[in-house]
Amino acid sequence: MLIFSVFKTLTDQQVTVELKNDLSITGVLKSVDQFLNIRLDNITVLDETRHPHMMAVKNCFIRGSVVRYVQLPAEHVDTQLLEDATRREAQTQTKR
Amino acid sequence: MDVSSTGIQEPFDLIRLSLSERVFVKLRGDREMTGILHAYDGHMNLILSDVEETIMIVSEGEQQATVNVAKRKMDMLFVRGDGVILVSPPSRT
Numbered sequence A: 001m002l003i004f005s006v007f008k009t010l011t012d013q014q015v016t017v018e019l020k021n022d023l024s025i026t027g028v029l030k031s032v033d034q035f036l037n038i039r040l041d042n043i044t045v046l047d048e049t050r051h052p053h054m055m056a057v058k059n060c061f062i063r064g065s066v067v068r069y070v071q072l073p074a075e076h077v078d079t080q081l082l083e084d085a086t087r088r089e090a091q092t093q094t095k096r
Numbered sequence B: 001m002d003v004s005s006t007g008i009q010e011p012f013d014l015i016r017l018s019l020s021e022r023v024f025v026k027l028r029g030d031r032e033m034t035g036i037l038h039a040y041d042g043h044m045n046l047i048l049s050d051v052e053e054t055i056m057i058v059s060e061g062e063q064q065a066t067v068n069v070a071k072r073k074m075d076m077l078f079v080r081g082d083g084v085i086l087v088s089p090p091s092r093t
Helices: A002-009 A079-095 B011-016
Strands: A014-019 A024-032 A038-045 A060-062 A067-071 B022-027 B031-040 B046-060 B065-079 B084-088
Touching: A002 A024, A002 A079, A002 B031, A002 B065, A014 A038, A024 A060, A079 B011, A079 B031, B011 B031, B022 B046
Parallel strands: none
Antiparallel strands: A014 A024, A014 A067, A024 A038, A038 A060, A067 B065, B022 B031, B022 B084, B031 B046, B046 B065
16 A cells, blocks of 8 residues: 555656566556556557557556666655654554 | 563564664575665565665586676665565674
8 A cells, every 4th residue: 555655656757667577668657557458548668669559548547567767866766754654564564 | 581681572563673773585486685664564665775686697507507796776665565574683793
């Protein structure tokens, strides 16, 4: 739930999603759900010559399970807030 | 078991105590990285900053396999938990 919230705060920011098939897609994060499925607008593929079939694609929906990494804009991530929220969530997990 | 001195009761506590410290992460697909840990959850999804990723590219030769290493750096990175093999706290030497 915590990571889901982080992504929600990053909507309308530019992110780069690296998939498990090594395809890297940069675009504007439009929405995210609890499975960390991601919708990107205005996308560009990192190595377009290797993936010519992606050139015409302007927006896409990415299934969460095929994501390897997401590169986030560091200036929009409050690391102190993240650490506090993680500790809080870890505590509620162990209490159960 | 002396819990009070270490604060470690379950495996995730080891990761919790590594928050805001540089950790080593081993991933599927011959990848490793170090970065400063800022967030994690029960799936081992991670958010790291100041990341250096190392990719081992193994090419099988006629006689022996050769390993090439590719490195790259990233500012702020989310790592999906299903790719994580292990998270190791910083070495305190």
